[in-house]
Amino acid sequence: MAANKIDSVRIWPSPDSTRVVFDVEQKPVFRLLAKQGSLVTLEIDGVSEPKLGKMSGASELVKSIRVQKVAGKSSVRVLLDLSRESTEKAFALPPSDRYGHRLVLDLTDVQAEQAFVAPPQPRRTSGSSSGRDIIIAIDAGHGGHDPGAVGPKGTYEKHITMAVAEKLAALLNKEPGFKAVQTRTGDYYIYPSKRPDVARSKQADLLVSIHADAAENRKASGASVWVLSLKRATTEVGRMMEQTEQHSELLGGVAEVIKDSANERYLAQTVLDLSMNHSMTTGFEVAASVLRELDHVTKLHKRQPQAASLGVLKAPDIPSILVETGYISNHNEEQKLKTASHQQKLANAMFRALKKHFQQSPPADSALAQWRGKNNLQMPAESATARSSGADTSLPASSSPTVSGPRSNTAKVAGPVLPARSEGSARLVTHKVKSGESLSMLARKYGVPMSRLRQINQLKSDNIRIGQTLRVPQS
Ligand SMILES: [Zn+2]
Structure with a gap:
């Protein structure tokens, strides 16, 4: 030997x-x-x-x-x-x-x-008249042994994501009616599928995962916002319901909730579907709102929310978005992403988008909803924006969505978004993993973002095995 x-x-x-x-x-x-x-x-x-x-x-x-x-x-x-x-x-x-x-x-x-995966605590209410805070879970991508993408000057994505997450959390915590919780508060690793657990245990209204992109093509630049892919997500939930053992494999944290027979509500497929439709509709609306705000502070890589089936987005019960703040692989953007002033601009944009969204459609039991009720006549501007944006955000954003609301909106989501990113639009080749190859190496070799390879091959981490067959899109 x-x-x-x-x-x-x-x-x-x-x-x-x-x-x-x-x-x-x-x-x-x-x-x-x-x-x-x-x-x-x-x-x-x-x-x-x-x-x-x-x-x-x-x-x-x-x-x-x-x-x-x-x-x-x-x-x-x-x-x-x-x-x-x-x-x-x-x-x-x-x-x-x-x-x-x-x-x-x-x-x-x-x-x-x-x-860590403790069952949700009742939401904090500071008195029946004032209502609860809206809780935003902020997820700084990567961490610990996983640096994320690495820029040409050696900048680690995990540090950028943390800096932006901290700034966004500070803004939210200063805003009355909002409270931020963070999935990680230091430089350590959490599995993507576990990140929604943190959000769930804090009863978050929304999960925002922050990342920076990388591509072989050093010219690629700009921000994009991702939401959960409807098609793949529903098939995965379907498969998950059939194969109990694989619950945790497929949907991470949600499995714990589903396996918990005391939590009857999650056992019914129909409820899960509704909850997922509601989450995805909300996620899509927030994503569109974040893109509109980011448009003022940075270049956009894609102007429409993109759909993917990424681990961190897979909680069917929590609206989730993933923000790629820019391309760390691009020289100029790497320099910008490193500066505190640009990080602050990105955080400000996300904050404005979240604030607008929840002011327009606050959860019924939130303080924001009560303030809005009292000041209804003084807030015509907000309502006007809601109408003109075309998003029907006046639906009560409670945890029991109505069929007509989310369903009809979901149809809108599925239409323009899915075909743009589904595998059908690109030719796929297969690659058998050889000794010494890593996912990032293959991403560079084929000029495909790692996130895309993970998405298409439904990988939960960047670890690949020798002999594993990966599907690689060819544009
Ligand atoms: Zn990332």
Whole structure:
């Protein structure tokens, strides 16, 4: 067996899990041994030197990591002493453009995970007369070991998304009647499908996921806004209802809600459909509103909301949009996206759009709805905008949508948007993944955004396997 060596260890903590990455010289041969108390043991073959190399990062969950030789074998055991109960998963990753061979150990903090996906708390009301705040969940894309797209000058998407998210949250928290919650508040990773859980546990009215785009074509520039694809989403929900085991695989957080038999409301397909139609209609309206505002502060890549089936958008019960703030792969936009003033402009635009949307159609129990009721006669300007924009936002935006409202609006959504981005409009070729290839490498090779490859192949992460067949659009 080829001699292997551990070059370094990187620890990436997040609130509910910790990823420990061992950078190794060869493809690792390893096994996870039976857990003993708080001790997790990973045995790696073909390693003669019991050394861990350079260590970086730290996690509360991992108290200590040490390595020892296995007597009589050319193997080492890496022992991790954990501070809390956890579940473990170990897997190897092939070299990517940034890293070589890796052995990954994912530790999920059992208690923290339960708290993380806690059932929704009743919405905060500060008194029956004043109504509740409108809660906007802001999701800064990527984080931790996942930098997102990397600009030609080395700017990480994860830092841009965080900066814009912080600025948007600050604006919302200053605005009476609004409250912002953030899916991540530091530089750590959360699976895209888990991000809606945070929004759901905070009873968010809307989820806004913030990203920056990248393309092989360095000239590509401008912002775009994505909403959940109606067609694919409904087929996925259909499939999900048939295959209970795959619930969590397909829709992430929603599965927990559906599996919870106490939550009867989610068990009926029809209710789910209605809830999804309502969410998507709202998502589409907000997306269009965000685009109108972004148009004042940056170039637009696409003037219409784009439909995709991305993990973070897949909560059928929470209206969700994904904002690509610009192309980090474009020299000029990378420079702009890095500046606090441009980040502030983007946040201001999103804030104006959200504020307008919810002023026009506030949830019935919100403070905004009550203020609007009292000041009805003083707000003709707002109503006029609602009419002229063509969006019927006067429908009560409660959680029980009427069939006529969302249904009729959904038809509008499905019409112009879906064909533009559905696979039917582009020729597809297949690519069988070879050793050493990563999703970002293939994205560059074929000149297709990574987000598009993820969407078409329904990938939950950027990890691909050797031998996996991917579908690649050819424009
Ligand atoms: Zn991104």
